[in-house]
Amino acid sequence: MNIDRRRRALLAALAGAGLWPLGARARPALKGHVAIVGGGFGGAVCAQTLRRFAPQLKITLIEPRAQFYTGPMSNLAVAGGWALDRVRRTPPHVEGIRLVGQRARALETDPLVLHLADGVRLRADRIVVSPGVQMRYAEIDGLTADNSARVPHAWLGDAQVEILRARVAALEDGATVVIAPPAGAYRCPPGPYERAALIAWQLRQRNIRRARILIVDGKDDFTKRAAMQAEWARLYPGVIEWVPRAQGGEVLAVDVQQQQVTLASGEKIRADLISLIPPQQAAGFAQDTGLADGSGWCPVQLSSFESTRAPGVYVIGDASLAEPMPKSAFSAAAQARLTALGVIASLRGEAPPQGLLMNTCFSLMAPDRAVSVSASYRALGGRLNSVSSGVSASDASDAIRAREAALAYAWYAQASAEAFGGPSDA
Ligand SMILES: Cc1cc2nc3c(=O)[nH]c(=O)nc-3n(C[C@H](O)[C@H](O)[C@H](O)COP(=O)(O)OP(=O)(O)OC[C@H]3O[C@@H](n4cnc5c(N)ncnc54)[C@H](O)[C@@H]3O)c2cc1C
Structure with a gap:
């Protein structure tokens, strides 16, 4: 390609990305x-x-x-x-x-x-x-905005994060933990399942062997399921149990006083810690x-x-x-x-x-192991179409899991620096 053609191609590419006008001297200031x-x-x-x-x-x-x-x-x-x-x-x-x-x-x-x-x-x-997002507390019997800190979702970046952390630190041998992901669209689809793995990791750090983490779900599937379940079985055998909606896993009611959830199956479960993540909306x-x-x-x-x-x-x-x-x-x-x-x-x-939109969601299964799902999307005919996608293999090697964790930390440092400023190696 000669220089003129290359220059024209570059300008066309910049125009496509919406950047062309910005450097052009002929344009009036925006x-x-x-x-x-x-x-x-x-x-x-x-x-x-x-x-x-x-x-x-x-x-x-x-x-x-x-x-x-x-x-x-x-x-x-x-x-x-x-x-x-x-x-x-x-x-x-x-x-x-x-x-x-x-x-x-x-x-x-x-x-x-x-x-x-x-x-x-x-x-x-x-x-x-x-x-x-905001929480639709009223959809779960017994749950309100005021009492939800007793069954902390820690999903809005507020004081509930501190409360949940303190409750996790206080868990003792023999503890039962209930994590309840919502049905419907919600923020961070893999988040509840990552939370289960990291709480299991924390219990193991403290040598707590007899613990049960129950995920009682409003859905019948979740993102990266094969890879996550393989990691749970490998790292925390017998600790994390997933009850899908089809098996009555959806939480219909909660008694925050008793620390008890009632599932669609009719079963009532008392727990030492409940993290109840309510249905959500904008x-x-x-x-x-x-x-x-x-x-x-x-x-x-x-x-x-x-x-x-x-x-x-x-x-x-x-x-x-x-x-x-x-x-x-x-x-x-x-x-x-x-x-x-x-x-x-x-x-x-x-x-x-017209740009390509990308997403990657990393989920830590332990501080030094992660799984991920990625996809790119393009708007066409009034829809967003996924044009490529990939998910971590369920039988990936330890080296790959460790590499994915390193990528997760690198992504977080870059993403939070881009948004909020500060060092990108934070
Ligand atoms: C446990 C957990 C783990 C997650 N992990 C990941 C992850 O690994 N990777 C990933 O990509 N995402 C992750 N997410 C998801 C991510 O946090 C959200 O998707 C992201 O924050 C969405 O950005 P946002 O701008 O839409 O909303 P937010 O980041 O929540 O920002 C919304 C802001 O709007 C403000 N606001 C609300 N109403 C008003 C108003 N009326 N006037 C002015 N301001 C207002 C709020 O105060 C808030 O600060 C995770 C989320 C959770 C809960």
């Missing part, structure tokens, strides 16, 4: 205000990407929490394999992103205005929404503003993540309806990057870039 609701993985990566590729934009990130625990690696912290401060993060405090420590409360769409809890109104040219902001539909999640045009219910508003991360992408930090960050480039393109009056 102006506008992008407001982002939620400073977790999706919102923070979106803000950082906008700042990087369109520093002329005014970027406001609205996040009420001064700090939180990340979902990724929180199971390791819950099991005592990491100190809690290794998973504690703050929203990004960087030049070029105006961080507002408030809760967004309402949304007007014509023109686009966000109402904050303190009464401030923010006029924006585009709004990106990444508020995460967070309250998405429900209150009508961005979510009857499914509880927010429908979007999958080529751009622009809401189908509110033009100029983009919904990314766990709150969006982006099946078959799993609700993960990896997915949220991939959607955030593509959406940031799409927002820039849209402010220029151009079509959004």
Whole structure:
């Protein structure tokens, strides 16, 4: 290829990725205000990407929490394999992103205005929404937002992470632990099963041999099942037991006082520790503003993540309806990057870039062993299609499991640095 053709090919590639206009001198400077609701993985990566590729934009990130625990690696912290401060993060405090420590409360769409809890109104040219999930406590008899800390899900990066960690540390020989994953779509599909493995690892560290970890499930299958079950059998024989929905595993009711769950099978199980992960939906902001539909999640045009219910508003991360992408930090960050480039393109009056979305979910089976599932997705005909995928083999060697664990730590360091700043070797 001669230099001219190579240059044209490069420019075409940059245009495809939405980056071409950014370096071009002939273009007028991009102006506008992008407001982002939620400073977790999706919102923070979106803000950082906008700042990087369109520093002329005014970027406001609205996040009420001064700090939180990340979902990724929180199971390791819950099991005592990491100190809690290794998973504690703050929203990004960087030049070029105006961080507002408030809760967004309402949304007007014509023109686009966000109402904050303190009464401030923010006029924006585009709004990106990444508020995460909320729990549907009422779907389990006996469970409320107030009493759920007694059966901690530790799924929202808040004080329940500390509570669950303390409860795990207090388990004694002969303990029964119940972990209850929900039915339906939820944040981090492999998370409950990783949690079971890491709690088993913690018990073994303390030489607790007579323990039982029961996973009572609202589903009949789970991601990476063959590889995970092979690891449980190899590392913690006889400790972890999985009861699928078809065998009546779904939790219908809980008595937090008695520490007892009632399963669909009618069986009542008392445990020393229950981690009850309730059914989920997009967070309250998405429900209150009508961005979510009857499914509880927010429908979007999958080529751009622009809401189908509110033009100029983009919904990314766990709150969006982006099946078959799993609700993960990896997915949220991939959607955030593509959406940031799409927002820039849209402010220029151009079509959004057509990118490939990737996800990999690592699950630690012990601090030095992991399994993973990966896939890439492309929007076509109003759907997200998986164009490639792979999952860890159930009979992989010890060296491969160790290598996957090293990749999991490397991914976490990079992903949290990209979102929240700080060293990427944290
Ligand atoms: C135990 C566990 C393990 C996990 N492990 C992994 C893993 O290994 N890999 C992986 O990729 N993912 C993992 N995840 C999933 C990951 O944490 C989520 O998918 C990811 O955080 C989603 O990003 P998000 O931006 O959608 O939501 P979040 O990161 O939850 O961010 C949402 C933010 O929005 C804020 N917010 C909510 N409402 C408002 C409002 N009205 N106004 C302003 N701000 C608001 C919230 O305070 C919150 O900080 C795990 C999750 C859990 C629970």
